[in-house]
């Protein structure tokens with residue numbers, strides 16, 4: 001692709017209800033969307049094309065070190081100028097090379113992932129290929145799990161879980177933290193039975209000193225416990241894994257295929273939550289899928305409250321063979337009254353995988369405008 005212009009849009013989407021995790025309570029999703037325009041070579045000559053990318057960083061560095069303002073500056077001041085220099089030397093940027101071209105910048109994987117996603121979307125739209133087909137997806141719809149925030153009371157939690165089960169969600173994930181873990185899990189089991197697929201996510205709220213307490217979760221037949229300890233605690237997760245029978249799943253700790261290899265080798269994870277935005281892009285996400293599959297480690301697709309753009313790409317990725325557990329690919333209305341794309345809706349507990357070229361979706365201009373907080377043209381002159 002020869003990039004001709006890049007637009008950075010900071011969005012603010014109000015959440016349908018406050019979303020409380022062990023690290024924050026959010027009432028809106030502050031996010032970053034990239035629109036890359038340029039041309040792509042095809043057998044019949046160059047075609048003009050537009051690609052969309054989404055940066056999953058939060059407004060503040062509470063989930064991981066990246067945050068929206070930092071990502072905007074990183075993209076504008078470092079990453080795009082590096083690609084502009086590649087083009088100035090007469091070379092094209094392709095999705096498969098973006099990661100390597102940006103390697104000199106250490107970290108900032110969410111910022112890099114947004115650029116790679118937009119370039120991949122543009123290239124695939126130009127050749128009429130969907131993300132699903134490009135990744136080798138074997139399914140046309142994926143089972144939808146739902147992430148349930150920490151609630152003001154156990155009764156409120158049971159109401160929320162009952163509502164999601166009524167909507168058809170096939171898997172329930174409860175956010176937990178010290179003081180809100182055994183009681184909510186026991187209440188959900190008591191109210192909805194042992195058959196419901198149930199898992200918990202601590203977002204790194206515990207330490208190894210809590211091992212004996214966390215072990216008590218083993219009585220509730222959970223699918224997994226996600227990121228109980230700090231993101232840099234691989235060795236401690238491995239120790240915790242020997243102290244409890246509930247499978248350990250890592251999220252924040254896995255930022256690359258290398259991290260996944262280390263976690264698997266150390267026995268720190270027997271399940272991995274793959275989030276393309278967190279690991280530097282969909283190509284790295286595929287590599288982690290392939291690596292995990294080779295080790296017999298189950299993977300599922302996590303969510304970062306993406307708009308329909310990231311949701312579309314996640315659904316395509318989640319349709320790969322190795323994604324054997326329901327992911328956090330909920331319907332758009334789990335978080336948003338209005339999405340910036342056509343909404344993803346739950347159908348028999350599943351989300352349909354877009355089949356159109358590229359992402360298969362694009363922003364609805366009026367919807368996008370309504371939630372755009374600021375827009376910047378950022379392609380170096």
Ligand SMILES: CC(=O)N[C@@H](Cc1ccc2ccccc2c1)C(=O)O
Nearest residue numbers: 019026029058147302303304305328
């Ligand atoms: C669906 C889910 O639980 N996602 C993350 C947590 C998360 C991720 C991104 C967020 C953005 C704004 C507000 C809250 C957010 C929570 C997780 O699996 O750990």
Ligand SMILES: [Mg+2]
Nearest residue numbers: 201226227251
């Ligand atoms: Mg998580």
